[in-house]
Amino acid sequence: MKAPASLPDQHSFSSRLRSAAISARVGTALAVCFGLAFLTGLVSHYAQNPTQPVPFPTSPAWGYRFTQGLHVISGTAAVPLLLVKLWTVYPLLLARPSMRLKRLVVELAERLSILVLVGSALFLLVTGLQNISHWYPWAFSFRSTHYAMAWIAIGSLVLHVAVKLPLVRHALSHDVEDTELDRPGATEPGPLSRRGLLRATWLATGAVVLATAGSTVPFLRRVSVLAVRSGEGPQGVPINKTAEDAGVTDAARDPGWRLEVVNDTRSVSLSREELLALPQHSEELPIACVEGWSASGTWSGVRLRDLLDLVEAPSDAEVVLTSLQESGPFRVTLLQSGFVEDDRTLVALGLSGEELVLDHGFPARLIAPNRPGVLQTKWLARIEVRA
Amino acid sequence: MSPARFFLGGVGALVLAYGGWLLWSRREPADVLDAAVWAGGAVLLHDVVLSVALLVLGLVVAGLVPRVARGPVVAGAVVLGALTLVAVPVLGGFGRETDPTNETLLDRDYTAGWLVLAGIVVAVVLVWSLLRARRDHHQPHSGDTPT
Numbered sequence: 001m002k003a004p005a006s007l008p009d010q011h012s013f014s015s016r017l018r019s020a021a022i023s024a025r026v027g028t029a030l031a032v033c034f035g036l037a038f039l040t041g042l043v044s045h046y047a048q049n050p051t052q053p054v055p056f057p058t059s060p061a062w063g064y065r066f067t068q069g070l071h072v073i074s075g076t077a078a079v080p081l082l083l084v085k086l087w088t089v090y091p092l093l094l095a096r097p098s099m100r101l102k103r104l105v106v107e108l109a110e111r112l113s114i115l116v117l118v119g120s121a122l123f124l125l126v127t128g129l130q131n132i133s134h135w136y137p138w139a140f141s142f143r144s145t146h147y148a149m150a151w152i153a154i155g156s157l158v159l160h161v162a163v164k165l166p167l168v169r170h171a172l173s174h175d176v177e178d179t180e181l182d183r184p185g186a187t188e189p190g191p192l193s194r195r196g197l198l199r200a201t202w203l204a205t206g207a208v209v210l211a212t213a214g215s216t217v218p219f220l221r222r223v224s225v226l227a228v229r230s231g232e233g234p235q236g237v238p239i240n241k242t243a244e245d246a247g248v249t250d251a252a253r254d255p256g257w258r259l260e261v262v263n264d265t266r267s268v269s270l271s272r273e274e275l276l277a278l279p280q281h282s283e284e285l286p287i288a289c290v291e292g293w294s295a296s297g298t299w300s301g302v303r304l305r306d307l308l309d310l311v312e313a314p315s316d317a318e319v320v321l322t323s324l325q326e327s328g329p330f331r332v333t334l335l336q337s338g339f340v341e342d343d344r345t346l347v348a349l350g351l352s353g354e355e356l357v358l359d360h361g362f363p364a365r366l367i368a369p370n371r372p373g374v375l376q377t378k379w380l381a382r383i384e385v386r387a
Numbered sequence: 388m389s390p391a392r393f394f395l396g397g398v399g400a401l402v403l404a405y406g407g408w409l410l411w412s413r414r415e416p417a418d419v420l421d422a423a424v425w426a427g428g429a430v431l432l433h434d435v436v437l438s439v440a441l442l443v444l445g446l447v448v449a450g451l452v453p454r455v456a457r458g459p460v461v462a463g464a465v466v467l468g469a470l471t472l473v474a475v476p477v478l479g480g481f482g483r484e485t486d487p488t489n490e491t492l493l494d495r496d497y498t499a500g501w502l503v504l505a506g507i508v509v510a511v512v513l514v515w516s517l518l519r520a521r522r523d524h525h526q527p528h529s530g531d532t533p534t
């Protein structure tokens with residue numbers, strides 16, 4: 001029986017590869033990736049929040065590096081998973097709507113929730129990949145919009161799982177070649193078996209991870225030919241913002257530069273030579289960006305706590321750090337008391353055994369354990385105890 | 388629907404609504420519209436452009452590629468397609484204009500990197516296809532369709 005020529009619907013797709021047996025398996029991996037990206041994203045937002053009911057821990061020092069590397073890796077891994085998942089369910093997009101009102105309302109509600117899920121999921125992956133390469137062809141604020149969309153995506157994902165749970169359970173408890181859940185007519189063998197398509201999907205997922213993860217996993221640097229950063233940089237550490245782009249070159253090179261350390265009415269003003277004359281400490285700490293790149297460095301300088309002792313700051317002090325930058329969202333940052341008290345927190349003057357270069361924050365910068373890179377203030381001008 | 392599923396769905400809907408409120412309350416309406424255009428644009432790009440392109444690609448493979456090589460070609464296309472899509476921002480190098488003096492960002496030869504990856508995928512597809520052709524030649528009754 002040949003159907004008259006008409007618009008394609010779900011029965012126009014005859015491949016047995018577009019099956020719920022594959023959707024459920026790839027979808028499960030996809031849910032894990034989105035779950036990881038969501039949780040690690042929350043960690044980063046909390047770490048950047050000035051008010052923290054539970055203080056963000058200073059240990060392990062590599063915690064922020066690990067979670068944000070995982071954030072970008074799981075998001076990148078989700079790209080092939082999401083595309084294969086959408087490919088397997090594509091016929092359902094063209095399914096004819098029901099003619100019974102009650103049924104139609106339910107169908108429309110489900111379609112709307114899936115539109116929100118797919119839209120927000122694609123938005124997160126597309127804007128995330130653009131953000132790590134500093135490509136901003138839009139007007140909205142990346143950070144707050146990516147954050148809000150993440151809640152939308154994870155909410156609609158949980159809703160989607162609730163709706164599809166019996167189907168997912170059935171698919172995962174039966175063999176991948178099982179046809180009970182297939183659309184009628186979806187019987188034509190594809191160029192690959194279902195197992196073959198699944199293997200190709202896992203292979204593609206592994207390939208995109210290996211090709212990009214070198215930005216944060218040092219032993220993959222040579223393999224990750226598509227990573228946004230090679231991991232190289234002056235003194236062995238990459239840079240997010242150069243002194244020139246931040247507009248601080250002249251102020252940072254000024255011989256009259258002094259670091260102001262202020263506690264209410266007490267204050268000291270220290271030149272670089274005076275800072276170098278104080279007891280020096282060396283710490284190996286990572287610089288880790290929310291954009292998923294990181295590198296470890298050996299920093300040397302003065303313990304922040306030692307500086308604060310000069311102005312008799314109390315032991316639970318929070319301090320406000322001000323950069324020489326004239327503008328920018330991270331010109332002024334708050335350092336919570338846990339970081340202030342940690343002996344590894346330095347006002348760094350050197351990196352890799354050399355004088356700090358301008359792009360790493362010369363004449364002095366903050367380096368603290370387990371802290372977002374954007375809050376490791378460069379080109380320090382002032383350290384003030386918060387009243 | 389079981390109570391547990393109903394509860395899970397309710398939680399999902401609440402979280403979704405919270406996200407919607409976050410989006411709406413923290414930004415200007417123009418920003419929200421811009422974000423919606425990007426999300427909607429991504430859906431359209433996938434549902435219309437990419438999906439139709441894949442359908443056409445499927446027809447081309449079915450028409451031009453010998454049966455024995457179709458499996459390897461499709462698997463190779465899944466891998467290389469994924470690699471190419473995640474490489475769009477670095478291949479285009481669009482982010483270089485944001486921080487023009489930063490030499491530690493986008494600091495690889497991405498075209499060469501992509502060509503190497505493409506070369507590996509094509510080589511594997513060719514070798515795999517030849518091995519399958521040889522196996523079929525020796526066992527003419529084994530059938531073409533993988534199980």
